[in-house]
Amino acid sequence: MSNRTPLHIAVLAAGKGTRMRSRLPKVLQPLAGRPLLAHVLDRIAALPASGVHVVVGHEQDRVRAAFADLPMALNWIDQGEPHGTGHAVHRALENIPDAARVLVTYGDVPRIPVADLEACAAGDTVTVLAARVSDPTGYGRLIRDAEGRLLQIVEEKEASAAERAVDLINTGVLAAPAGALKGWLAGCEPAAGGAREWYLTDVVAAARADGVAVEIVESRDPGSVLGVNDRAQLAAQERMEQQALATAFMREGLALADPARLDVRGTLTFGQDCALDVNVVIEGNVVLEDDVQIGPGCVLRDCQIGRGTRIAAHSVLEGARVGPDTRVGPFARLRPGAELETGARVGNFVEIKNAILGAGAKANHLSYVGDACVGAGANLGAGTITCNYDGANKHRTEIGAHAFIGSNTALVAPIRIGDHATVGAGSTLSDDVAPGALALTRARQRTIPNWPRPKKKSDPS
Structure with a gap:
């Protein structure tokens, strides 16, 4: 990233967290005594961002109130009716200048290393943060060509058996030039009334179609870049x-x-x-x-x-x-x-x-x-x-x-x-x-010698 290119960070924090089975919004679930989102914002604070945009939805008043005293300036964005990660980033981009570089991260990835965020933010093209894990179940797979270049990101529910066997997963963290990202996202928006969500990951194929290289940054700490979707994953991060x-x-x-x-x-x-x-x-x-x-x-x-x-x-x-x-x-x-x-x-x-x-x-x-x-x-x-x-x-x-x-x-x-x-x-x-x-207020002791203790009544039968 050029020294003159402003960095804006979009934090996606609108999820309800249904799998947590809790009335508490997912990004407010505690990790080491503090909300998940607080850990994310701590890490973001280490980056030289010109703006931090937090996309919220479910219980957003409660989420905002939890960070009312935070010294960091936050731009809260109401996602409205949610239609996927692509839609959430689209809402954030409405507040970000085209000349900026935008880094997308998540309110439920609390332990992401600052070095990973810095590596993604530093590029000039599209950068995707990946992790190699032993069990990739539930995550999008990074599909590369014979030369190792990223072709596309395939969501698990749309992946073939061969694609599901890939152990290099998408963490969801992505950085790109804001103006270009807006155009790619617009081209990936599903048709009105369609059942398919608007995926942020679709911009990879769109960028490649425009001849733009897509870089992969592989995290050195795969466990720390995994999100929290249920209480078992929360306990593992804890x-x-x-x-x-x-x-x-x-x-x-x-x-x-x-x-x-x-x-x-x-x-x-x-x-x-x-x-x-x-x-x-x-x-x-x-x-x-x-x-x-x-x-x-x-x-x-x-x-x-x-x-x-x-x-x-x-x-x-x-x-x-x-x-x-x-x-x-x-x-x-x-x-x-x-x-x-x-x-x-x-x-x-x-x-x-x-x-x-x-x-x-x-x-x-x-x-x-x-x-x-x-x-x-x-x-x-x-x-x-x-x-x-x-x-x-x-x-x-x-x-x-x-x-x-x-x-x-x-x-x-x-x-x-x-x-x-x-x-x-x-x-x-x-x-x-x-x-x-x-x-002292004790009564004087009285002792009765040879006191006959009460006895149990004999059984009439």
Whole structure:
């Protein structure tokens, strides 16, 4: 492509995705936590395009809304009644100057290498992106002459047995001079009322009839240029994407117990000597500082984890900020607004929500701490709960530094427990406790010696 020839990119994203059997439009189906179309647009952003035209149809309002905040300028085009890929490109070309080179790609081919797109865009003639695959079922075949030049692209349902045996497939990605492409497409339009779709691939034969050479660019990564038409193909692309991410992370120094058992559905940033055990799921934006270890089966969503922290098995953290040298889990849950300061401890079956645990504070067993501030060095015994909700409003619990809360205690908010105060096990408190004081609400124990246990009634029969 000449340096002076503007590049325009047409993204075909109007398909309903019937084979997905989903109410969600196909291009919005998630891959690594993001819509398929988002991955395509990421790759397009690497090219020097003068315009990006996205052809939409089914659920187009929903598709547009999903990318309303995208910084990239997109020209959304309504395909209207769909009549095939040729019709979709025809609609896009109505918005593209004849002097431009147009690159056609697809919203359901999320992992296409940027190098493949660049190779197609760089030519001056018609360029077709091909892939050699072991199972070409479902794809158009590239038919070449004895010299290896492309003769035509044959759709599978119109291919002969010999043509179906060809393993060089059409990916659908094509680049051509826009003005010429308009003319070739117009000549390939099916007769009105005909049953045949308007195929973009027909322009290959039309270009050859005009004496125009058609170049083939063969992808070096065939698996990444295949489209997603059903959930099995989506799952295959998901595994390839996760493997690529895991490989990149390991090369950057992240230790993975098993790279095949990691799922990243967002952004993961990590420092030195971080390690993830098997079946860890990363969602949203997760930051791990140096020397963080994540145990098996953990889920982290929109979290920041401080240096030297250990997250034990099967813990779920969402919207949490965890300070240095803390210990979390196993089986702990940190909900949005949870903040753990340096050296805090949260143990098994403890839930923290919109609450701060000060430096060195401990909640090691079976507790709920919500809408609270727990002072440095405080200890919450097993079964401690902050009763923060009265049925209409949330209320705060304040627990002072080095306070000791006995097991099986209910703190009815709003309430303040002073520094170094002690609450006896089994208490339910609704009044503040002064610093250094002991508070308890247990009834005095009563013991009855030689208590006769109830006995089962004898069987009347």
